[in-house]
Amino acid sequence: MSASELVAAVRKLLDVDSEDFESKARAEAEQLKEEVKAGTFDNSEALVGLEIELYAVDSRTDALRRMPRQLLGLIGFEKELGLHNAEMQTTPLPLTSYGLDAQEKEIQAHIAPAQEKTNAEKIQLVADGIWTVPPTGETAAAYLTDSVEEDGVRIATNMSDAVRYHTMANTDYPSACKLDAPHVSLDAETVMPESLITSIQPHYQVSHAPDLPIYFQYALRVAAPLLALGVNSPFFPPDLYDDAPDDEIVANAEMENRVNIFESVLNPPGDAPEEPKVRFPPEFETIEETIDDIASDTCIIPREVEETDRFDDSFRHLRHKHGSYWRWVRPVFDGSSRSAANARIEFRPLPAQPTVRDCVAFEAVFAGLMESLTRREHPVRNLDWEQAEENFYAAASDGLQADLTWITTDGEETTAVDEICGECFEYARDGLELRGLSTDEARRYIRPLRERLDRRTTPARWKHDHVKRSIRDNVPLGEAIWGMQAEYIRNQRETLVEGCFTDWL
Numbered sequence: 001m002s003a004s005e006l007v008a009a010v011r012k013l014l015d016v017d018s019e020d021f022e023s024k025a026r027a028e029a030e031q032l033k034e035e036v037k038a039g040t041f042d043n044s045e046a047l048v049g050l051e052i053e054l055y056a057v058d059s060r061t062d063a064l065r066r067m068p069r070q071l072l073g074l075i076g077f078e079k080e081l082g083l084h085n086a087e088m089q090t091t092p093l094p095l096t097s098y099g100l101d102a103q104e105k106e107i108q109a110h111i112a113p114a115q116e117k118t119n120a121e122k123i124q125l126v127a128d129g130i131w132t133v134p135p136t137g138e139t140a141a142a143y144l145t146d147s148v149e150e151d152g153v154r155i156a157t158n159m160s161d162a163v164r165y166h167t168m169a170n171t172d173y174p175s176a177c178k179l180d181a182p183h184v185s186l187d188a189e190t191v192m193p194e195s196l197i198t199s200i201q202p203h204y205q206v207s208h209a210p211d212l213p214i215y216f217q218y219a220l221r222v223a224a225p226l227l228a229l230g231v232n233s234p235f236f237p238p239d240l241y242d243d244a245p246d247d248e249i250v251a252n253a254e255m256e257n258r259v260n261i262f263e264s265v266l267n268p269p270g271d272a273p274e275e276p277k278v279r280f281p282p283e284f285e286t287i288e289e290t291i292d293d294i295a296s297d298t299c300i301i302p303r304e305v306e307e308t309d310r311f312d313d314s315f316r317h318l319r320h321k322h323g324s325y326w327r328w329v330r331p332v333f334d335g336s337s338r339s340a341a342n343a344r345i346e347f348r349p350l351p352a353q354p355t356v357r358d359c360v361a362f363e364a365v366f367a368g369l370m371e372s373l374t375r376r377e378h379p380v381r382n383l384d385w386e387q388a389e390e391n392f393y394a395a396a397s398d399g400l401q402a403d404l405t406w407i408t409t410d411g412e413e414t415t416a417v418d419e420i421c422g423e424c425f426e427y428a429r430d431g432l433e434l435r436g437l438s439t440d441e442a443r444r445y446i447r448p449l450r451e452r453l454d455r456r457t458t459p460a461r462w463k464h465d466h467v468k469r470s471i472r473d474n475v476p477l478g479e480a481i482w483g484m485q486a487e488y489i490r491n492q493r494e495t496l497v498e499g500c501f502t503d504w505l
Contacts, residue, residue, distance in 0.1 A: 082195030129351030
């Protein structure tokens with residue numbers, strides 16, 4: 001799409017009647033409630049799925065690379081926010097030993113040939129929480145902020161040509177479009193700084209849609225321990241840091257800056273009247289409250305949504321609103337046909353992981369927890385919402401060293417991370433066994449995360465220790481971060497498809 005065509009498409013979106021759009025979305029929300037009540041979104045068994053984001057680097061220099069659009073299509077990946085991004089989604093499958101095995105094989109079958117094709121272009125696909133080496137000859141600041149204005153429309157130079165991404169910078173919703181993290185501050189005119197980060201997003205489909213709020217409450221309580229195990233973005237590209245001593249920057253590094261980045265770029269400034277869209281979500285007592293929360297959320301980009309032959313087109317405006325319902329855990333209602341209609345939980349706190357096996361481990365553990373905690377009526381559901389929220393941001397800051405609070409199976413409060421994560425693993429195992437996995441099969445999926453706990457080493461801690469050692473040896477911060485990144489990419493080259501993060505240790 002040419003720049004002029006992109007500008008025209010953005011202008012067309014900006015001309016949509018927002019009041020008419022909101023009216024349609026509210027009506028569709030009532031229709032959705034009736035369909036849920038009628039059992040349309042119920043299913044006989046739980047299904048799981050996974051979204052995985054990667055970014056491209058030069059295989060010779062580790063510098064960020066823009067992914068050629070033709071190559072992106074050739075390898076079967078979808079475009080994401082930045083020109084360097086690539087995304088894939090697995091086919092939703094039953095939560096069984098066969099389903100989880102097929103999920104792992106599907107990702108491997110997708111990534112392995114993609115690597116072969118990209119390697120021919122001297123490009124390596126990297127699964128990582130945040131990139132730190134900008135394109136050759138460019139700074140990260142320039143890459144993230146470069147934009148042009150044409151006919152009153154702001155267009156980010158290094159952003160994919162998806163119209164909705166560019167429209168975000170031109171609507172009335174006041175996204176701050178800035179980075180705000182320890183020793184990092186960057187102002188932009190588009191949401192392009194969000195393209196620093198990549199994620200994985202497990203999905204868990206509930207069998208009885210009206211029960212989704214119960215599963216959702218448990219998902220909020222396990223968000224912190226799972227994030228603490230998965231943190232993977234402690235450092236920014238070096239040129240983004242303010243002028244501060246290297247050892248101070250390292251000491252103040254947060255383990256999961258992805259949380260900071262997503263919130264500070266897309267949310268309004270703190271003094272704005274609009275509610276933040278990226279946040280730890282509220283909990284709901286009923287499925288109607290869940291749907292109402294989506295319907296009442298601010299829509300950044302109202303649009304005329306064309307009807308197709310999909311079943312969920314009957315609430316297509318509400319589905320469009322959901323696209324910018326950026327909660328760290330969020331409910332999803334969709335289905336291409338009436339028989340495929342489903343209600344599920346999309347678990348969004350996790351950054352991209354070092355290997356396929358690590359990704360599937362999180363998918364399996366999250367799904368196992370949703371199965372077991374609900375069936376066993378685990379008392380952690382009684383943990384105050386405010387404490388669950390506090391746990392979440394503590395985990396983002398400090399990973400496994402965070403001060404977390406949990407209610408054990410005996411109803412006792414604990415702050416011991418071994419006990420908290422240990423219970424998560426035991427209930428995940430139980431949940432997977434309830435779905436027919438053997439004990440050995442369940443433990444195989446859990447083991448990569450249990451070993452992280454036993455070794456007190458997450459990907460973020462591995463990165464942080466690497467840079468900290470270099471700083472102690474008087475290596476400048478930029479060289480220390482890029483040296484760490486080079487080793488990360490080198491290790492992943494051998495382990496992404498078939499290995500595990502703990503193979504690096």
